[in-house]
Amino acid sequence: MSMSAFFRALRPSYQAEMDDLTFDSEGRNVLRKRLLEKRSQVVFLRQMMEVSPEMVAVVFHGGFHFELPAVMEHVLTLESDEFPEWHSLAEAVQLTPWAQELADSFLQEPQGDWFMTVAAALEYLFQRPSTHHHDDAAHDEHTEDAPSGTKRRGHEFDFDKDDEHDRDHDHEEASAQWLEDQGFDRKE
Template structure:
């Protein structure tokens, strides 16, 4: 997938920020603790959305689930100053927000630049959850069912992502909950 220059730079910075949060100096998993700290400090971090949005966007790690993948992919090809850059009101009905994240969303939308920040944060999470997974599958020469335009594979995609997420968490040292 090709991104606009805005999202190209932002996804790279976001990935680097997540990498920094993953482990402590001794190599132990630290993401859960670090994300909880950032979420508690969210309102104090909001002024950073203008110059380092990726440092604040990580607070929305696992905050969204998406119902319109093609809309999110189209969004990531646009720039905030473009007429086709979606606003929060246009995308919020096409995603689910975790209960714990709703107060953060409410605070962000009230901040200067909050609309673009929230849309960008959702796009970054979408890419992390969907397109990064698709890219890994494409690289391994498997068919990429994530780029289909229909919703026929949504349930399978959700199962695949859930399994991939559980596997990744286990690799990071987290205990996983077996849904069976």
């Protein structure tokens, strides 16, 4: 995957921030509690969104749903001064209601559009399985959680490869159309 220097630099910092939030000193998972605490500090955090976007972007963890992954893949190739307007990503990125409320407060800031694009891209990178992870998942054995005859992949069960292929094709076609609408050449 091609990625701009901007996102290559921020990716490990975002991962480290998520790791720090996830476990306490005794190894207990406290992510939900710590995210709620961070979200209660949004007024303060907005002041940091330009200098440390990766530390602020974590407040949106779990708040994005990526409808057009190819669009996000394209955004990841852009440097920080090349981002599209946030509203142009509306078809590609959906926000949960609580995340939309947070986003509305960030979008009132002069660099709000820029920050929301960064936050979405970092969360996309965090959620996106790496090629190595995907290869491992394809070779996983059946798990206890999985219904008989299925393999667990990430957080989903793989029931029907044809349906998955159709969904991927639909997402790819919609992503290609969005990019064309934004003035980019269609990849065939």
